[in-house]
Every structure is written in structure tokens, then in C-alpha cells.
Amino acid sequence: xxxxxxxxxxxxxxxxxxxxxxxxxxxxxxxxxxxxxxxxxxxxxxxxxxxxxxxxxxxxxxxxxxxxxxxxxxxxxxxxxxxxxxxxxxxxxxxxxxxxxxxxxxxxxxxxxxxxxxxxxxxxxxxxxxxxxxxxxxxxxxxxxxxxxxxxxxxxxxxxxxxxxxxxxxxxxxxxxxxxxxxxxxxxxxxxxxxxxxxxxxxxxxxxxxxxx
Numbered sequence: 001x002x003x004x005x006x007x008x009x010x011x012x013x014x015x016x017x018x019x020x021x022x023x024x025x026x027x028x029x030x031x032x033x034x035x036x037x038x039x040x041x042x043x044x045x046x047x048x049x050x051x052x053x054x055x056x057x058x059x060x061x062x063x064x065x066x067x068x069x070x071x072x073x074x075x076x077x078x079x080x081x082x083x084x085x086x087x088x089x090x091x092x093x094x095x096x097x098x099x100x101x102x103x104x105x106x107x108x109x110x111x112x113x114x115x116x117x118x119x120x121x122x123x124x125x126x127x128x129x130x131x132x133x134x135x136x137x138x139x140x141x142x143x144x145x146x147x148x149x150x151x152x153x154x155x156x157x158x159x160x161x162x163x164x165x166x167x168x169x170x171x172x173x174x175x176x177x178x179x180x181x182x183x184x185x186x187x188x189x190x191x192x193x194x195x196x197x198x199x200x201x202x203x204x205x206x207x208x209x210x211x212x213x
Contacts, residue, residue, distance in 0.1 A: 093155060093170075094138075099127040100170035101145045101159045103179045115144050139174045175200030 024148050087095075102112055109120040109127075115125075116137070123130035133141070142149045150155070156167035168182050188194050 002173060023033050087132075092129035094133055094152055095127040095129040096170040096173075097152045097154065097157065098123075098133070098141060100168075100179075101147060101151070102127075102174040103173055103176055104157060104159060104161065105145055107144075112141075112144065159186060 102109070107125040113120045113123045122131065127132050138152055139149055142152055145151075146161075154167075155169060155171075157170045157173065158167045159173070159179060166186065168186075173179050173182065185197065187195065188197070
């Protein structure tokens with residue numbers, strides 16, 4: 001450990017052509033590099049007093065304790081900031097409902113974000129359940145979609161509003177193609193054709209590679 005010095009106001013320190021100054025008073029502790037900058041002829045300079053080994057150890061311990069305390073508090077703050085909230089089931093369900101109804105009305109994420117005054121990235125976080133939709137935001141979204149607020153809490157959605165079709169689970173409507181397929185399938189009234197289509201799609205899904213190309 002480099003030596004520490006106590007800076008004190010000089011007692012009976014005389015300069016050429018000056019008078020003495022009385023009353024020593026410790027001002028604090030400064031390192032040796034700082035003391036070297038003081039000019040010897042300056043009456044307002046500092047007089048160095050070398051600390052003993054015990055005093056240096058005590059001073060170093062106090063400095064380490066202060067630094068450790070500051071770093072610990074800062075580290076805790078960083079950990080708290082980095083700790084992100086995981087979406088719960090309600091956040092995910094509402095996000096899936098927003099996505100499904102947005103696709104049903106033919107609106108993009110940018111369009112919805114513009115209507116709400118937020119970015120499309122924020123809409124993405126809403127739909128993924130990463131950000132919780134505020135209570136004041138839900139009525140705005142429902143009004144844009146032309147649906148009651150309670151529909152955003154429903155696990156199902158009507159893919160063809162105004163038509164006598166069964167609602168589909170919102171989690172099964174991740175994109176426009178799926179919505180188009182569900183809507184077209186719901187418009188087929190013939191039972192045998194519906195069963196044939198189900199068998200056809202099932203056979204294609206089993207034969208298709210699992211990883212998309």
C-alpha cells in the first residue's frame with residue numbers, strides 16, 4: 001500500500017516576507033501524488049504528516065469497506081434492472097387474442113401501433129405477452145377491432161364476423177395463412193369434404209419435413 005499523508009493547515013509556517021499562521025487543523029487524507037503538487041513556497045500550502053502503519057491499515061480498511069458497500073449496492077441495482085418479468089398465462093392469452101383479432105380485421109402491427117400511438121415493437125411485445133397491456137389500453141384496442149372488451153379475454157375468436165361460423169382458438173391463429181385456412185375451412189358446409197380435407201392436411205403434415213426450408 002502506498003503511504004498516505006494527512007493534509008493539515010500549517011502551524012507557525014513562515015514564508016519569506018510573511019508572518020506565521022497558527023492553529024493546526026486536519027483537513028483530510030490525500031495521496032502522495034497530490035502532496036507533490038503543492039508548492040513549497042506557498043503559505044497556503046500543506047504540510048505533510050506521514051501516517052503510521054496502523055493508521056494506514058485502518059484508513060485502507062475503511063476505504064475498502066466504503067468501496068465494497070458502494071459496489072454492492074450498485075451491483076444489486078444492476079441485478080434488479082436486469083431481472084425481467086416473465087409473462088403469465090393471462091398476459092399470453094390476451095396477447096394471442098389481440099393478435100388473432102388484428103389478423104381477423106386485416107390490420108398489421110404497424111397499423112395497430114399507429115392507432116394506439118405506440119411502435120410496432122410494442123405491439124409485438126403485447127402479442128407475445130412480454131409486456132402487460134394496461135387496463136386503459138384494452139378498451140382502446142377493443143374499440144379499434146370493433147369488439148367488446150370481454151372478447152380480448154376469450155380463448156376463442158370468430159374468424160368470419162357476421163357469418164355463422166364456429167369460433168376458433170386464438171392460439172391457433174398465429175399468422176394470416178392460418179387464418180385464411182381456418183376461414184375457408186369454416187365456409188365448407190359439406191361434411192364429407194371437410195373430413196377429406198382434414199385427412200389430406202394430416203397426411204401432408206406427416207410427410208412434410210419437420211424443419212422449415
